[in-house]
Amino acid sequence: MRLDRTILLSLVFVFIITPTLALDVGPICDCEEIRILSLKSPRMTGSDILELQKELKKLGFYKRELNSTYDWNTYLAVKKFQKANNLSITGVVRQNTWLNLAQSLNKGQEVANKKLEPPKGEVRLLIDAYKKQMIVYSDGEPYHKFPVAVGKPSTKSPIGEWAIIAKDAHWGGGFGVRWMRLNVPWGIYGIHGTNKPGSIGTAASHGCIRMFNRNVRVLYNWVDVGTRVKIIGRRDPIKITHTFRPGQTGKDVLLFQEKLRANGFDPGYTDGRFGDSTKKAMREFKYIYGLKDDLSGDENTFYILNIK
Amino acid sequence: MLDKLNIFDADTNWPLLIGMMALIILITAGLTFYLNLKGEEGFKINPQVQLVEDKEYQITYWDYPLFIGQEGDYEEFLQEAIGEFNDMYPNIKVNYELLSFINGEDKLQEKLEEGKPPDIYNDIFSKKLISKELQIPVDIFFAAESTKERDIFQEYNQLGIKALSYDEKIWGMPNWLAPQVWVGNRSLLSETNLDLTRIQEEGWTWDTFYQGAKQIKDLNRKSCIIFNPYNSKLFYQLLRMNGTQSLISKEGELLLTSQQLETTFDFLDDLRSHELFYDQPEEMNKKLLPYFWQNRAGIIAPVNIWLLNNLYQRDQKESDVELTLMPIPTNDPEEKRVPLKVSSLLLFRQEEYKGDDHTKAVYKFAKFMNQQKQLFVAKKLNVVPVYLSLAELWKEETDLSSKIKEEILTYINRGSYQELSGFQNMKYEAQIKQVIDQQYEAFWLEGEPITKVTDEIMTKAQEILNLNQNPEKED
Known part of the structure; x- marks a missing residue:
């Protein structure tokens, strides 16, 4: 009787908790979903258009100033690009145009065909936002490097030492494939694939780490929930304006930890x-x-x- | 029935029985005498023993990451020092461990109880006498190395040597000395009638301090004195400057008196009731550094060497505030001495003794660290080496401002050490200090009356001694 009740309660618990977990790993990310870009009135604006203009400019199709607006000049540049690449000349940017842009920028050829053995040791990731590169470490030794896109200057990737807290293999839509969420306390950030592979190697995202879809599939199998991820790079200045107490979170707490x-x-x-380890450090600090x-x-x- | 119980029947061989009993008594007495004699003689080491050339000695060294809050890594320094030592003694392998500042002493105690302490322990907390059974006095080695031409004992500042002397032995190799001081804001203090130069040269009384504190308070609405009520170190400093050199005598009697406690608490209470501290004493600790660097606190206390070093570092960058080191005021106008903190290397043997040659190897490393490596440490921590030739170099090479350096040296010259009263007494003192710590906080934070906290301390201190009825009489 007691066993039955236990099983029943467990099932109820699983029933309750499952949707919560599903929500947690769901496709919620600070990165924008891919949009169809076209010449409209009023004009479309946004960071994806800036990204488009940058890529067209690199390829010599767009020669005006970057203004993040899908204006007449951008429209003409898109059409020129589509024509040069035997695409339908619509002036509308869909996934196909993004993929062709990436190919033209020599970013379409991933290390896809090369079968990589999974690392045997403990995996840790270092994301270097300066070099737009991810280094996979196995037992502390560099094992493999992947190119990545990191947050653009206005929405930088979170600098710090994180852990993967959720994985989703069926994540997709306009974002690309796979999703590995990081435990950043002030926003939803993760590592994921992209349908805008032309952005890889640049600072283009809203803070997430973008990878080529084929690479992110490989990485996904190498990491577990709990894998440590360190991100280094520039960050906006952080001001410390209040006293910190155990349990608090935030960018200022991170700066405090670094100090x-x-x-x-x-x-x-x-x-x-400000968790247990920081409490321990503070105990030692106050004692000394x-x-x-x-x-x-x-x-x-x-x-x-020396914070003040 | 009774007959059956009678073990002495007519057939008993009385002479044999008496003979056997006499033999047992003799053997027992002999053994007791031998063991007592051995005990009296104590543990002995032949300091002349030579290291065995092709034998590998594994020695353990426990230390703390001393360069915390400073540039440079202590572990790197230690590894380099060991490397240098191994160039001279390749067969002595040093296994070091850096302890947590909070738990290091407890860990040592645990290992001592197991009979497996490290060979060398860096006693930065100045506990000095830790284990009567396993601590090794170093004077036997000093004596063995001394010659007519060279007296090793005289190569050290005698304050350091005396601070570690007990029962005609020296219980550690003194590393460095640091005067116990309070930190003053030179510009605020200069605005009072206090004669800073004279105070620094001759000391000051509680009354002079009170007058100075009053003048600081009168300078402006926000100026004051800041004491940290959570750190009882200040109370022990005041107690010492009020005649309490030790809490317990060598004979195991309580030296602390109600009067000493009351007058010390009264001194603090006077300052508090005249509002010479920060407005809310229970929040005063939080204002220690902000008020100092904002030019509001004339004096802050207590400060240990790590906090002091942090203040030195900032002092070099700050243009508005200049720090100065102040002696702790005294209740005895004749008392001009400055209490010193002495850090030392303590040597231990293990219950399973590893031999005199092992102990000699341990001594060799301790001596190397003590006589050759302490200059670097002392320069980093801004403390003065006890080994005199290093102290001379320290005077030339320290990065401290000339004013601060002079202040430190003046205080060292007037330094006083706390006489050791015995191994067991150190433990009872620690227990009594726990009681004082609690009552000190109650005085500050719960507003407990002085008579109550004094009575509580005296009663419990006496209880601690009574519980351990026959505290050590080691003489």
């Missing part, structure tokens, strides 16, 4: 969370400096860490 580490304390991963009061990152702490 603790630079001063010889170990706050665990710099993940913007003889402050001995509480674990908060307060003004005394900021002075010692």
Whole structure:
């Protein structure tokens, strides 16, 4: 009787939790879904049009200033490109045009045919936003490199030390394939494929890490939930304006963790969370400096860490 | 029935029985005498023993990551030092471990209880006497190395040597000295009637301090004195400057008196009731550094060497505030000495003794770290090496401003050490200090009356000593 009840309760629990998990790994991302671009009134604007103009400019089809607006000049450049590549000359940019742009930029040929063996050791990822490159480490040794697209200057990729917290193999739509969500506390960021492969090697995304679809399929099988992902690169200045307490999250907490580490304390991963490891570091910090009061990152702490 | 219980029947061989009993008594007495004699003689090492050339010695060294908050990695320094040592002694392998500042002492205690302490422990917290059974005095090696021409003992600042002396032995190799000071804001203090030069040369009384604190408070609405109520170190400093050199005597009696406690609490209470501190004493700790660097705090305390080094680093960058080191004020106008903190290398043996040659190998490494490597550490931590030739170099090479350097050297010259009262007493002192810590916080944060906290401390301190009825009488 008791066993039956336990099973029943477990089933109810699974029933309740499953949709929650599904929501968690769903296709919600700060990156925009791919749009069909065309000459309209009022004019279409956006970062995808900027990306389009950049690619056309690189290929010599667009010679005006980049203005993120699908205007007459952009329309003409698209048509010229379509004509040169034997595409339907519509002046409308769909997935096919994006893929051809990537091919023309020599970004269409991925390492697809080369069968890569999965790494045998513990996998860690380093994403270098300066070089637009992902290095896969196996037991601390570089194993493979993938080109990536990172966040554009106005929506930079989150710099820090993250972990993959969800994977979705059936993710898709306009985004490309596969989705690996990172545990960034201030937004939804992840690693995913793209249907705009021309953007790979550039800073074009809304902060997510884009990969060629074929590469992301390979990577997907190499990583697990929990795999560590470090992103390095430029970031916007962060101001610390308040006292930190255990449990808080944010970019300022991440900066605080970095300062603790630079001063010889170990706050665990710099993940913007004032969790157990950061508490331990603070305990040590307050003890060493003889402050001995509480674990908060307060003004005394900021002075010692040179944040003030 | 009773007959059956009678073991002494007529056939008993009385002479044999008496003989056997006498033999047992003799053997027991002999053994007791031998063991007592051995105990009295204690553990002995032949300091002249030579290292065995083709034998590999594995020694363990426990230290702390001392360069925390500073440029440079202590572990790298340590690895390089060990490498250098191995150039001279390739057969002595040093296995080091860097301890957590919070848990390091507990870990050492655990290992001591298991009889497996490290060979060398860097006693940065100045505990000095840790294990009567397993700690090795170093004077036997100093004596063995001394000659008519060269007296090793005299190569050290004698304050460091005396601070580690107990029972006619020296219980560690003194590394460095640091004066216990408070930090002053030179410009704010200069606006008062205090004669800074004189205070730094001769010390100051609690009354002078009170007058100075009052003048600082009167400078403007926001100026004040900041003490951290969560750190009882300040209370022990004041107690010491009020005549409490040790809490327990060598004979195991409580030296701490109600009067000393009351007058020390009274001093703090006077400052508090005259509102010479930050407005809300329970929040005062949070203002320690902000108020200092915002030119509002005339004096901040307590400060340890890590906080002091952080202040030095910032002092070089800040143009508005200039820090100065102030002696701790005293309740005895005749007292001009400055308490010193002494850090040292403590040597231990393991319960399963590894031999005199192993101990000699341990000594060789400790001596190398102590006599050759402490200059680098002392320059980083801005403390003064006890080994005199290093201290001379420190004076020339330290990066400190000349004013601060002079202040430190003045205080070292007037330095005083706390006389050691015995291994067991150190443990009881630690227990009594826990009681004082609690009551000190209650005084600040719960507003407990002085009589209550004093009574509580005295009662519990006496209880601690009574519980351990016969505290060590090691003389």
